[in-house]
Amino acid sequence: MRKLSVFNQVTLDGYFAGVGGDIGWAHRDDRDAEWDAFVAENARSGGTLLFGRVTYELMAGYWPSKQAIEANPVVAERMNSLPKIVFSKTLTRAAWKNTKVVKGSLPAAIRKMKKEPGKDMAILGSGSIVAQLAQEGLIDEYKIVVNPVVLGQGRTMFSGIEEKLGLKLTKTRPFRNGNVLLCYAASA
Numbered sequence: 001m002r003k004l005s006v007f008n009q010v011t012l013d014g015y016f017a018g019v020g021g022d023i024g025w026a027h028r029d030d031r032d033a034e035w036d037a038f039v040a041e042n043a044r045s046g047g048t049l050l051f052g053r054v055t056y057e058l059m060a061g062y063w064p065s066k067q068a069i070e071a072n073p074v075v076a077e078r079m080n081s082l083p084k085i086v087f088s089k090t091l092t093r094a095a096w097k098n099t100k101v102v103k104g105s106l107p108a109a110i111r112k113m114k115k116e117p118g119k120d121m122a123i124l125g126s127g128s129i130v131a132q133l134a135q136e137g138l139i140d141e142y143k144i145v146v147n148p149v150v151l152g153q154g155r156t157m158f159s160g161i162e163e164k165l166g167l168k169l170t171k172t173r174p175f176r177n178g179n180v181l182l183c184y185a186a187s188a
Contacts, residue, residue, distance in 0.1 A: 003120040005141040006130050008157055015154030016127055025149045032177035043078035047119040055125030056086035060096035107136045131160045141185055148178035
C-alpha cells in the first residue's frame with residue numbers, strides 16, 4: 001500500500017503561511033550547504049506530489065520558471081518531472097507538466113490512490129488538504145521543518161481539526177541554518 005506523507009515548513013509559532021498566504025519566510029537568504037543537500041535529496045526521492053489549488057498555482061508559477069531552474073536546478077527538475085495531482089473544485093485543467101486535476105471526495109480519492117501500485121505520495125503546502133486528511137486518519141507521516149522565525153499571526157496547517165490528533169516522534173534533525181526537521185508517524 002502506498003504511503004501518504006506531508007512535507008511542510010512552519011514557523012516557531014506554528015504557522016505554515018503568514019498573513020495573506022506569505023511563505024517568503026521559509027526561503028531565507030542565509031545559505032546552508034547541509035540544508036540545500038537535504039532539500040535536493042528529498043526532491044530526488046520521487047513519488048507523486050499532491051496539492052490543493054492554491055499551492056498548485058503557487059508551485060506551477062515558480063518551478064518551471066528560469067529563476068527556479070537557475071536557483072535550484074535539481075529541485076526544479078524533480079518538481080517539474082514528478083507526477084502531480086491537484087485537488088480542486090474549480091480548476092478544469094492543469095497546465096504544469098505531469099499534472100492531473102482530481103475533483104470529488106478528497107478522502108475517497110486518497111483511499112483509492114493509496115491502494116494503487118506506485119511510489120509513495122507527498123502533500124506539499126496545502127493546509128486545507130492536510131487538515132481534512134489528518135482528521136480522516138489518511139496521513140501516514142508528517143515531516144515538519146520548524147524555521148527559526150516568529151510571525152505572530154498567520155494560518156496553521158491544521159486549521160479546522162475537530163479532534164485531537166496523536167502523533168509519535170520518529171526522527172529529528174537540526175540544520176546549521178536553525179531549521180529543525182521533525183518527523184512524526186500517525187498514532188494507531
